[in-house]
Amino acid sequence: MASRDPKPGWPAVPAENAGDAPTPAAMLAEILAQVSREALQGEDLDAVLRGIVDCLVQRLPVAIASIILLNDVGTHFEREVYAGELLLVQPELDNDWPVTLGAAGRCVRTGQPLLVTDVEGDPDYVAGNPSVRAEYLVPIRHRARLHGVLNIESTDAGFFTADVCAVFDAVADQIAGAIHLARMADQLEAANRKLRQLSSIDGLTGIANRRRFDEQLQADWARCARERQPLALLLVDADRFKALNDACGHLYGDECLRQLARVCAQLADGEEDLVARYGGEELVLLLPRRDGAAAGLVAEQLRALVEEEAMAHPSSTVAPVVTVSIGVAALVPRPQGSPQQLIAAADAALYAAKAGGRNRVEHPPVAGAEDG
Incomplete structure (x- = not known):
């Protein structure tokens, strides 16, 4: 079947379809539109990035796009x-590919597009596949930031005409915008997290x-109810804390609370456990x-560990150090x-611990529920 001579670098078009063949400008517009979609939908x-390189190799006669x-x-x-x-043999990218090496590095250093018409004769070319004969590299730049390099490789030494290179220059600009949008989205998500x-x-x-505690309690209650698993709550109160603040100042009291939180966190060693103020x-x-x-058992261990911390409490009627009373509820x-x-049961148990002299653990049964 007779074919019209194609524009260098573009696929051949059958003669009977020549009038319907897309021009390079039309093909470029379609590619840029697809790159934009990838940027918004990825x-x-x-x-x-995967969507963009897939688009390039599907729409253009290139051997490798990276x-x-x-x-x-x-x-x-x-x-x-x-x-x-x-198949492209990729280097190990663990900070071992400096921009001082390779044709891609030269493209970054100069900040200009780089056309390699004979890869074997180029001193900086790093072979990724022995079938490659020519390579075109374009800086991917968004405003003042250089994000990287668009690398196109061909098995045809004469593939990269001026028109073809212009296509990839425009694609690189579009990729820069896509990368910028993707990174902005990543940064926004990180900020939201x-x-x-x-x-x-x-x-x-x-x-x-x-x-956070209220949210987790609701979730754990629902899950444990479905799974018929027990749920326990320890309500921990620092004994005579107002007297501690009055005697030693709020800065010291705050430090005691931070230390108490650290001790509690040590005992919340299960993946689902939560410690909260x-x-x-x-x-x-x-x-x-x-x-x-x-x-x-956890509560008694916690009570003992807090006492062992020996945080001075000169005005306590319980002990010369900071102690805690703990109410336990489980069902x-x-x-x-x-x-x-569950909260009401733990609160009642805490009240009992305080009434019993403080620095102690209480665990009365929970009325109207299966005991855990």
Whole structure:
């Protein structure tokens, strides 16, 4: 079948379809539109880059298309994503590919597109596949930031005409915008995660705050009810804490609370355990899948460890050091029940511990519920 002579670098078009053949400008517009879609639809930066190189090798007659990203300081290549009909031997990108090496490094150093028409004769070319004959590299730059290099390799030494190179120059500009958008999205998500984390942390002690505890209690109650597993709660109160603040000052009292939180965190060693500041000098340990006996052991260990810390308490009527009273409650939640039942039971147990002389653990049965 007769064919029209193609424009150098573009696929041949059958003569009977010549009138319908896309021009390089039209093909470029389609490619740029698809690159834009990849930038907007990719789940993360890797997905965006993968979609772009796949698009290039599907739409253009290139053997290899790769995007090589720089590290934040621009001294080394740290990541490469490629697609193509040829197997590309990739270097290990663990900070061992400095921009002082390779044709890609030369492209970064000069900041200009680099056309290698004879890879065997180029002193900087690093062979990725022996079938490659020519290579075109374009800096991927968004405003003042150089993100990396678009690398196109061909088995045809004459493939990279001026028109073809212009296509890849435009694609590199589009990729730069796509990378910028993806990184902005990543940074925004990281900032949102940080904000969510900060909103759930108590600023004084560094453990979870009351809001985080309330959310976790609801979730654990529902899960343990479904699984018929016990849920335990320790309500911990620093004994005579107001007297400690009055005698030693609030700065010392704050440091004692921080140390108390650290001791509590040591005992919350299960993956599902949560330590939180409940309010004032009260802390809580939420212990899913712990029955009353197990929770009581944790509470007694905690009481003893706090006393061993020997944080001075000159005005305590209980001991010369900071001590804690602990109320323990444990039950198997019922779907129709309320987490407030567990809190009320732990609070009643704490009241009993205080009434019994403080520096002690109390674990009365929970009325109207299966004991854990």
